[in-house]
Amino acid sequence: MKKSLFYLLCLAQLPLFAQTGANLTHYVKPIIGTQKMGHTYPGATVPFGMVQLSPETDTLPYEMNGKYNPDVYKYCAGYQYDDKTITGFSHTHFSGTGHSDLGDFLIMPTTGALQLNPGTATNPESGYRSTFSHQSEVAEPGYYKVKLDEYNILTELTASNRVGFHQYTFPKTDQAHIVLDLMAGIYNYENKNVWTFVRVENDTLITGYRQTNGWGRTRFVYFAMSFSKPFYRYGQKNYAHDVYRGFWGKFDQAHNFPEMAGKQVRAYFDFKTTEGEKIKIKFALSPVSTEGALQNLRTEIPHWDFEKVKADAQALWEKELEKINIKLAANDDMVSFYTAMYHAFLSPTTFMDVDGAYRGLDQNNHMAKGFTNYTTFSLWDTYRALHPLFNVIQPKRNADMVQSMLAHYDQSVHKMLPVWSHYANENWCMTGYHSVSVIADAVIKGNAPFDANHALEACVNTARYKLYDGLEYYMQMGYVPEDKNSSSVSKTLEYAYDDWCIAQMAKKLGRNDLYEEFIKRSANFKNVYDAGTGFMRPKMSDGKFRKDFDALTTINQGFIEGNAWNYSLYVPQYPKEMIALMGGESKFIPHLDSLFTMHLPDAFFAETEDISRDGIIGNYVHGNEPSHHVAYLYNWTKQPWKTQERVRMILKKMYHVGPDGLGGNDDCGQMSAWYIFTTLGFYPVCPGSDQYALGSPAMEQATLQLDGKTFTITAKDQSDKNVYVQKVVLNGHTLTQPFITHADIMNGGELTFYMGAKPAKKNYQ
Template sequence: MKKILIAFFSCSTLIAAAQNKTTEKLVPYVKPIIGTQRMGHVFPGATVPFGMVQLSPETDTPSYELNGHYNPDVYKYCAGYQYDDKTIVGFSHTHFSGTGHSDLGDFLVMPTVGKVMLNPGTADKPGSGYRSAFSHANEVSEANYYKVKLDASGIIAEMTTTTRVGFHQYTFPKSDSAHIVLDLMAGIYNYPDKNVWTYLRMVNDSTVVGYRLTNGWARTRALYFAMTFNKPFIQMGYKNFSKREVYGGFWGKFNHVKNFPEIAARQLKVWFDFKTQENEKIKIKMAISPVSIDGALLNLQTEVPGWDFEKVKNDGQAQWETELHKIVIEGSKDDKENFYTSMYHAMINPTVYMDVDGKYKGLDQNIHQADGFTNYTTFSLWDTHRALHPLFNIIEPKRNADMVQSMLAHFDQSPEHMLPVWSNSANENWCMSGYHSVAVLADAVVKGNTTSFDANKALDAAVTTANHRTYESVGDYIDMGYIPDEKDGNSVSSTLEYAYDDWTIAQMAKKLNRMDVYDTFIKRSQNWKNVFDPQSGFMHPKEADGTWRKTKFDPFTTIGMGFIEGNAWNYTLYVPHDPAGLIKAMGGNKRFVTYIDSLFSYDLPDKYFAETEDITKDGIIGNYVHGNEPSHHDAYLYDWTDKPWKTQDKIRMILKKMYKNTPDGLGGNDDTGQMSAWYIFSSLGFYPVAPGSDQYAIGSPSVYHATINLESGKTFTINVKNQSDKNVYVQKILLNGKPLSGYFLSHADIMNGGELTYVMGSKHK
């Protein structure tokens, strides 16, 4: 009986422990402030998963030009916020997360007291405008919640969101001159003439609506808004900062400065006056829409019909709990903060881009109806095809299928009939090289994730995109098998990227039994060999006459060497689809291992940093540039050699060096979640070296235990025995109790559910 009781209590304890693990709140481990210092380029404000609104503070909004020249601070402020800054300019509703390019920052709101000021002031003299000093000691940054005290006024600013609505709550002191400033001019990447037009109309004494047209990185972007207050404003006023004041219609008959019915100009700032009691809360809801003012009003009424700030905050955090629980890990507090902040950053982009009724603006600038799918935008595909979309194919398959459908809609609406390259807000930004949307489509098709799109249509779109002869030297690539050095500044890297993309098309065609397409593109995928110089041992620029570049070639240098965001040392390893072929071309296993070793051990010369924006040397280990995505698979290539233990050693080293739970804890731009997706995969112990394949290369897990909760209801469990900082080497791997042969895992192994066990040790095998 005693044994039975002991067993009963032991069982009860285990059940209770399991329940506690299941119900543990994960939002507290999310620290959006991670990566806001230096070059992480993420924002600390509020957003829900994949939300259309990202409501966050701006610590500066530098002009594109400084004294007639490009202002390097524009790059520094891609997300509008830098942790080292001491002042806040205001709170705007749209942000990129972790990009190396700037735009957005729409509809900046700032609460003030005293004299109305409509210029932002300067960081060294914040009192010269509506800017305010602040302290991190009075700042709270959580998933879907941001709070800060504005020292200039004593106002407590809080904000939260739904998918399409930003909810502000400002606690004012007692004042007869309280104001809300709405700056319709402010924006990130704020070069001259970015604002094409702004419009605002008063609906009643507590609601205004309007829109903003901008010509920024996205050249023809329109965003509509509906803004409402929880109490009537006493009056409102505006200033037109356009060089020319043009009034028409009723302006000669009515007072157009205060309590105006509507106003339109290129450069507008508006303010709203209130009288407040001590600790009175002025609440603001601002909904946005890519379609219309009516769409913004519908979004507002549907998503936030009431004024309960805490409910909106809690509902949004509940959404985050659902998403974060798709992977439940065990580890230290630091491990969990790094992991769940990475999960958070991975689930900000791509962003929903449609109203609650399914209407959205297409690339053709017409209004479309999303039928049976959610339309998304913010596709940084040069970055995210590598790990972010493969991650979604595991934990967000339905959402990723909708993203593919969004890309196919883009293709249909494109006058060039091209899949997206880097698209945002019904615009194609044509940023970076390759046509990597095809890799995202192929990865989904090969892994059977085609719930909301036609796989054969996806293949047709990929083939059409890859055969666009006038796009970025594709014609030369098709005709010659490489891009001549004198024709394109990115000749080598683009050749390599096209070859990989072509391989993914071949894999999709093979899956769909379209063997004519497969034969064409599998042959094209070997074009990487045409830019590999066996004499130098590097990928090398080649002239149109078939000879290697005659001028000096420096494998350390980026600028002018035929590569983008990398050098010959990095890009020589960029053959993710054919590591075995690359090893053979480079002289065999021993030379290949030595080459990867040297990548991590050789220090880049100082002249490299003079050529790049990343002058802080963030994200660099030797000559390995983790902050630039073409290197993300490099450490895993040892798995194709006789020294897979070197992958394990390097992965654990990169995890420690490149990711920390501190403001400077990202070793480079997060690039809309790619850096974070690399961390998630690598922490779990495997990585998609070549998306478009159903295989993952094994690394070295840093978690103690993990459960992936799949959409099917199945679970894939990862157990790590003998886990420690010293035990980085895999001694044995068991899949469902049986030894795993080799260092590769299949997608089906994960999606079928089951258990993967790593046995770790301090010495390599």
């Protein structure tokens, strides 16, 4: 007994790094980001899983009295930590987006008198929703638990890739109900549901589908729902047809009728339960058919062992988290890091059945041959750091994601790569054509087990598609004119960067003709720079800059999710040329300094619905992605130590372990990927190149698992005070510049930072 106690005491004194191998999932807190504007969800899923089984705390209408309802923005992931009620548990969710959709197939267990409407948060007893407490709530990778206080029902959720597994522990009652709400969803507005269909196969098996016209305008999801116990009664309410007409009027369709169809259908299934009895539900999804959903269900979870599915899900998470084994001084920092990895591995999501079948952009069914088909591409966000992160620690998945993008291109009537796509739909959201960046980054870094020449063709055709978002003007004039196409400066700058990516790819593949075409286009950023003001500025079709100009305003100034201050620093392909354009280091450095120290007027926050003061440092907007590379720009000046200072400040201010621990939308993992790279001490300022800019590692040691090789990063004497790099040694050689290459990492080896409390102004020579 004494020996065991001594062993435990010794174990407790070991550094966190030594303990992480046993259970890294212990550090993940999915509740982080569920408060304010993080827009994450706390429910159960597996890495890159097709099912995201999570609670909804409200379903607000997209419009009220014919106008946009601003409160709906809070519910992009369906869950807000401050809410007091739960309306049910649905199977599809975005993580951290600034737009909403999904929330398919909401299930709610209830007892007592049957109610088939959700009620309201202020009057929950008017519907099937229930109050709950965070004290009874548990959120872990692959597992979620909460008690529904209204009904004394314990809810537990877990999942495989394509199947959600519910376990509800009921009290003794003759009035136990499972409500299946096919009307509920995120991004609710009139006529979202095009059609829903439910078929009762037998007393334990239900199949059906849902077609919606939401953000994705033609979206189909099929399901198979299996109960562990037969129901003794079932029924439905079709809110679009209170009186049944025509031939179907011959039947009483409200009770025990085996088919239910309509735009606004809610179904229910009744049980009698003993005290503590568990009713389990397996709910499988398919993008193709109910037959595919059944095959997914029977293949992935052929049994009723809830604990096994939970253990399997958490083992999958453990395997992915072990791709980086890190030593951090504080437990909260371990939580932040591994939760960031968790969020980074939520999307893109699998979009095919177990046999490879999936629905394509052309609305036909296809087979993914030799790759996993993925969806949910928030590319305006994720090209910056998430996909570059995948090229390091998820290369196979990233290559499959590129192949998914190429399949999208092949199925596109426009012959364009995806912009913002999900569930066989293109949403055309945000600016640029950043699939190009993701593809070029993979090709340049040697992670291209696909037809690279076909990929180049797809990139080129995308960049030449004149009908897309001002591209015709851009190709003719070298910029997008603001009087012809809004957000013109953002588009010009982003097109120029993407064109540079195409040029690099063309050069590597020996297409000098394309290289010359697109390297010329990549210099178009100069065409919207106004030397008179020192900012990128909207230019009109007559070649003159727009007269009314405010560098701080975000609305109607030629920018999207940023202002002139932010976007004037967006030339990732040519940082040296940008600095020279802005007057050289003597003017650029004070300009960059002031970005972090200036005070924004109240009007700025009134203009932006998705940014709170919590997500801003000065005029540096970490909650919106155009600034994510900015702190690293000092590396192209003689003051790289300011990068080290800034990134450590951002880490502390923008991330913590509370439910509001993200300083803005996580945007499908981009915010989290920034955190991971920056904590490790390097960042991909310009995806499409093989270069990473060094920063200030906020850890003691980390080992990256790289398909048989390892890359170890050590920060000696690192602390909250010792944020400045004194020296960097790569495999025994002292670096003379604050950069490393992709090959430096992937070849394996050791990178050692020596840290100190004061800037080493000559540490890179």
